[in-house]
Amino acid sequence: xxxxxxxxxxxxxxxxxxxxxxxxxxxxxxxxxxxxxxxxxxxxxxxxxxxxxxxxxxxxxxxxxxxxxxxxxxxxxxxxxxxxxxxxxxxxxxxxxxxxxxxxxxxxxxxxxxxxxxxxxxxxxxxxxxxxxxxxxxxxxxxxxxxxxxxxxxxxxxxxxxxxxxxxxxxxxxxxxxxxxxxxxxxxxxxxxxxxxxxxxxxxxxxxxxxxxxxxxxxxxxxxxxxxxxxxxxxx
Numbered sequence: 001x002x003x004x005x006x007x008x009x010x011x012x013x014x015x016x017x018x019x020x021x022x023x024x025x026x027x028x029x030x031x032x033x034x035x036x037x038x039x040x041x042x043x044x045x046x047x048x049x050x051x052x053x054x055x056x057x058x059x060x061x062x063x064x065x066x067x068x069x070x071x072x073x074x075x076x077x078x079x080x081x082x083x084x085x086x087x088x089x090x091x092x093x094x095x096x097x098x099x100x101x102x103x104x105x106x107x108x109x110x111x112x113x114x115x116x117x118x119x120x121x122x123x124x125x126x127x128x129x130x131x132x133x134x135x136x137x138x139x140x141x142x143x144x145x146x147x148x149x150x151x152x153x154x155x156x157x158x159x160x161x162x163x164x165x166x167x168x169x170x171x172x173x174x175x176x177x178x179x180x181x182x183x184x185x186x187x188x189x190x191x192x193x194x195x196x197x198x199x200x201x202x203x204x205x206x207x208x209x210x211x212x213x214x215x216x217x218x219x220x221x222x223x224x225x226x227x228x229x230x231x232x233x234x235x236x
Contacts, residue, residue: 001025001027001028001114001117002027002028003025003028003029003049003050003117004028004029004031004046004047004048004049004050005021005028005029005030005031005048005049005050005051005052005113005117006030006031006032006033006039006042006043006046006048006050006051006052007030007031007032007033007052007054008032008033008034008036008039008051008052008053008054008064008067009032009034009053009054009055009056009064010034010054010056010057010060011034013054013055013056014032014033014034014054017030017032017052017054017109018030018032020108020109020110021109021110021113023110024110024114025110025113025114028113031046031048036063036066036067036070037070039051039067040067040070040071040074040076041074043071043076043078044071044074044075044076044077048076048078049078049079049116049117050078050079050080050081050113050116050117051071051076051078051079051080051081052081052082052083052109052113053067053068053080053081053082053083053093053098054083054109055083055084055085055089055104061089061092064082064093065092065093065096066096068080068082068093068096068097068098069096069097071097072096072097077135078137079099079100079116079117079137079229080097080098080099080100081098081099081100081101081102081112081113081116081233082098082100082101082102083101083102083103083104083109084101084102084103085103085104085105089101090102090103099116099226099229099230100112100116100230100233100234107236111236112233112236114236115232115233115235115236116229116233116236118229118232118233119137119138119139119229120137120138120139120152120153120154120225120228120229120232121138121139121141121152121153121154122136122138122139122140122141122152122153122154122155122156122221122225123140123141123142123143123148123152123154123155123156124140124141124142124143124155124156124157124158125142125143125144125156125157125158125161125162126156126158126160126161126186126188128214129156129158129186129217130142130156132214132217132218132221133218133221133222133225136221136222136225137225137229138154138225143155143157145162145164145167147170147171147174151174151177151178151180151181152181153180153181153182153224153225153228154181154182154183154184154221154224154225154228155181155182155183155184156183156184156186156217156221157171157183157184157185157186157203158186158188158189159185159186159187159188159189159190159194159195159198160188160189160190162194162198163190163191163194165193165194165197168197168198168200168201168203169197169201171183171185171201171203172201172202172203175203180228182224182227182228183203183204184205184206184207184217184220184221184224185198185201185203185204185205185206185207186207186209186217187206187207187208187209187210188209205220207220
């Protein structure tokens with residue numbers, strides 16, 4: 001498993017974290033730091049995929065929260081996960097900006113990190129739909145008339161790309177066969193027949209671009225990508 005991971009915490013926690021990750025995932029590039037400001041700076045400038053704030057003494061709780069908030073403030077491009085022993089610790093971490101918080105006795109660090117490296121797949125048939133998500137934590141794929149053999153996590157379909165009425169029946173069947181798939185139909189340009197077939201397919205959500213705009217598509221796609229990632233990491 002490839003990827004770049006950076007850890008923040010005390011000496012003992014970092015030593016143990018590095019050991020576990022290198023034993024379980026030897027291909028990972030792992031770095032750890034004890035100083036908060038250096039951790040935030042290196043994480044944001046070092047092309048890291050996942051930043052981990054390790055569990056530590058309760059007296060250092062505020063420093064750990066400050067590290068998470070610093071990553072968020074400096075627009076860390078990867079995923080942020082935090083370890084905590086108590087519910088309040090995990091809630092505070094999420095409030096500070098962590099993408100996920102876990103209890104180390106319930107989930108192991110090496111499993112959580114491996115899952116956190118997962119990038120959900122988003123497939124779209126129109127370039128402008130893919131462009132919306134170029135900065136998101138996702139793998140972007142192109143779709144044509146033939147739907148992907150392996151279902152992505154999120155599928156965006158523009159009506160301007162599919163004037164064949166039979167496509168929407170195939171799309172409805174495809175969605176039923178892949179219950180974990182999040183499919184969004186975007187009505188960007190369509191004659192009445194195409195619009196009727198797209199609506200009759202029952203595939204939801206259905207976004208009318210003229211009235212709802214691109215932000216609605218982006219918000220849906222981003223939420224679905226996050227749900228797919230959380231489903232992976234929460235069961236690691």
